[in-house]
Amino acid sequence: xxxxxxxxxxxxxxxxxxxxxxxxxxxxxxxxxxxxxxxxxxxxxxxxxxxxxxxxxxxxxxxxxxxxxxxxxxxxxxxxxxxxxxxxxxxxxxxxxxxxxxxxxxxxxx
Amino acid sequence: xxxxxxxxxxxxxxxxxxxxxxxxxxxxxxxxxxxxxxxxxxxxxxxxxxxxxxxxxxxxxxxxxxxxxxxxxxxxxxxxxxxxxxxxxxxxxxxxxxxxxxxxxxxxxxxxxxxxxxxxxxxxxxxxxxxxxxxxxxxxxxxxxxxxxxxxxxxxxxxxxxxxxxxxxxxxxxxxxxxxxxxxxxxxxxxxxxxxxxxxxxxxxxxxxxxxxxxxxxxxxxxxxxxxxxxxxxxxxxxxxxxxxxxxxxxxxxxxxxxxxxxxxxxxxxxxxxxxxxxxxxxxxxxxxxxxxxxxxxx
Numbered sequence: 175x176x177x178x179x180x181x182x183x184x185x186x187x188x189x190x191x192x193x194x195x196x197x198x199x200x201x202x203x204x205x206x207x208x209x210x211x212x213x214x215x216x217x218x219x220x221x222x223x224x225x226x227x228x229x230x231x232x233x234x235x236x237x238x239x240x241x242x243x244x245x246x247x248x249x250x251x252x253x254x255x256x257x258x259x260x261x262x263x264x265x266x267x268x269x270x271x272x273x274x275x276x277x278x279x280x281x282x283x284x
Numbered sequence: 285x286x287x288x289x290x291x292x293x294x295x296x297x298x299x300x301x302x303x304x305x306x307x308x309x310x311x312x313x314x315x316x317x318x319x320x321x322x323x324x325x326x327x328x329x330x331x332x333x334x335x336x337x338x339x340x341x342x343x344x345x346x347x348x349x350x351x352x353x354x355x356x357x358x359x360x361x362x363x364x365x366x367x368x369x370x371x372x373x374x375x376x377x378x379x380x381x382x383x384x385x386x387x388x389x390x391x392x393x394x395x396x397x398x399x400x401x402x403x404x405x406x407x408x409x410x411x412x413x414x415x416x417x418x419x420x421x422x423x424x425x426x427x428x429x430x431x432x433x434x435x436x437x438x439x440x441x442x443x444x445x446x447x448x449x450x451x452x453x454x455x456x457x458x459x460x461x462x463x464x465x466x467x468x469x470x471x472x473x474x475x476x477x478x479x480x481x482x483x484x485x486x487x488x489x490x491x492x493x494x495x496x497x498x499x500x501x502x503x504x505x506x507x508x509x510x511x512x513x514x515x516x517x518x519x520x521x522x523x524x525x526x527x528x529x530x531x532x533x534x535x536x537x538x539x540x541x542x543x544x545x546x547x548x549x550x551x552x553x554x555x556x557x558x559x560x561x562x563x564x565x566x567x568x569x570x571x572x573x574x575x576x577x578x579x580x581x582x583x
Contacts, residue, residue, distance in 0.1 A: 180333040184340020188348070195349055207346045210339045217332075220307040227310035228328025234304055235335045272301075 177217075201255065202243045205262055209238035212266045215273040222280040242266070383547065390417070412469070415478035415548040419469045423506035423543045424515060426458050428524075430499040431532030448531035450501055452485040454524075455492075458503050459483065461520035467505035471545045473497040478548035493549070500534075504543055512539040 195203055213235035220226040242262050249258030390411070397404040411417035431448020459470055459477060470477045475492040482493060489496045505511060515521050516537050528535045 176329075177332070177336050180336035181340040184337035184342075185344045186340075187337065188341045188344020192348055193345055195345060200349070203342075203346050203349055207342055210342050214336070214339055216304050216307070220304075223307070225307045225311035227307055227314070228325075228332045230304065230306045230310045232328075232331045232335050234306065235339070 201250065201259070202246055205242045205246050205259055206239045208263055208266045208270075209242040210235060212269050212273075213238045215270050215277070219273040219276045219280075222277055238266075379549075382549065386416075386547065386550070414551075415469060415476050415481075416550055418544065418547045419506060420542060420544040421468075421506040422509060422539075422541050423467070423469075423504065424462070424511040425538050425540055425543075426462070426503040426505070426515065427534070427536045427538070428454060428458070428499070428501040428503070429534035431534070448527070448533040450490070450499060450533060452483050452490050454527075454533075455483050455490060455501060455503065457520050457523070459505075461515060461518050462503065462505040462507065462511070465507065465511055465514040465518065467507035467511060469506040469545050471504050473502055474546060476546050476548035478551055480551040481548065504540075504545060506543055506545060509539070512537045 213231065216234060217226060217231045220231070245262055246255060246259050249255040393407075394404045397407065408417065412419055428450045430450055431446060433446040455472060459472070462470055472483070472492045475481075475495050475497065477492070482491070484491055486496075489498070490501070491497070508514075516525075521537070524533075524535045527533050
């Protein structure tokens with residue numbers, strides 16, 4: 175409940191300020207979103223498994239976003255930015271699906 | 285002796301157990317150490333809330349970026365389209381004004397010529413021949429329409445090169461053939477052809493006398509009663525039938541009993557001067573009803 179509230183507050187802040195993303199950061203935005211979603215789904219899964227840990231959650235979020243951004247940045251510099259972005263999305267997507275499958279098994283026993 | 289265990293490779297591990305191993309580790313540590321102190325718990329909760337707020341913020345920003353980015357380009361495009369349309373409307377108004385003024389001028393000139401006792405009919409005939417006066421009469425309309433582009437059955441998008449698109453060459457061929465078949469006045473989509481007219485392509489748009497026209501192309505010609513039969517029977521007519529059956533361009537030739545063609549804009553001649561002749565005589569001597577030989581020169 176508390177988590178959902180925090181999430182809603184974040185969405186509200188975003189809707190209220192409507193910040194414009196600088197052009198240089200725009201390629202990182204989708205990757206950052208996917209990385210953040212991965213951390214959040216990991217957190218939910220851990221919560222349902224009863225092993226949730228605040229520190230682990232925060233660190234995984236920050237490192238996910240930073241590493242994803244770094245990989246895309248490096249890829250851009252090496253000229254394989256799109257391919258690396260795809261790679262990051264695939265890996266994080268697989269993790270998200272795996273975690274969602276875990277959540278589903280917990281919630282619906284299916 | 286412990287059995288040597290191979291760690292499964294990264295991808296298998298990830299597919300089998302996508303949850304961060306850190307969670308299990310932290311849980312084990314907590315079980316060893318007992319529950320966290322109240323202060324640590326509060327800090328942890330605050331950090332967690334902060335991360336979730338950041339996640340929501342990120343989602344909203346990305347949403348805005350994606351949704352707001354789309355209308356930006358289409359808004360610019362719509363603005364440009366409106367601009368073009370406004371300018372076209374302006375040009376049309378100016379054109380109408382020019383037509384009115386030209387009518388006015390020719391009326392006044394006729395009156396002046398009549399007052400001076402000169403033959404105004406000869407001048408009218410010349411105007412008809414050069415295309416700077418409006419004309420009406422029986423004729424033929426050749427209609428050319430771009431083929432619908434081939435559509436990919438899977439994606440539903442246009443694919444490949446559309447070979448059935450009407451090109452400037454096609455319009456040139458049609459007008460040439462019509463002139464040859466005895467047409468006396470031709471207009472394409474309302475642009476009357478005169479001795480200095482051009483039919484050409486700029487980018488993917490066909491320009492007739494620098495005015496852009498688009499499909500469907502109506503080549504309207506005033507000429508003899510059997511102009512349509514002459515056109516369809518000609519080599520060009522056969523060519524266009526072949527193009528129609530092979531590439532899907534739509535071609536139709538219809539006879540129309542009464543056509544009115546607009547006047548062409550005055551060809552602003554700056555360099556060409558009339559050559560003085562020894563015997564000044566009116567070049568056209570026929571009655572107003574007789575056909576005037578059209579001059580296909582200059583194209």
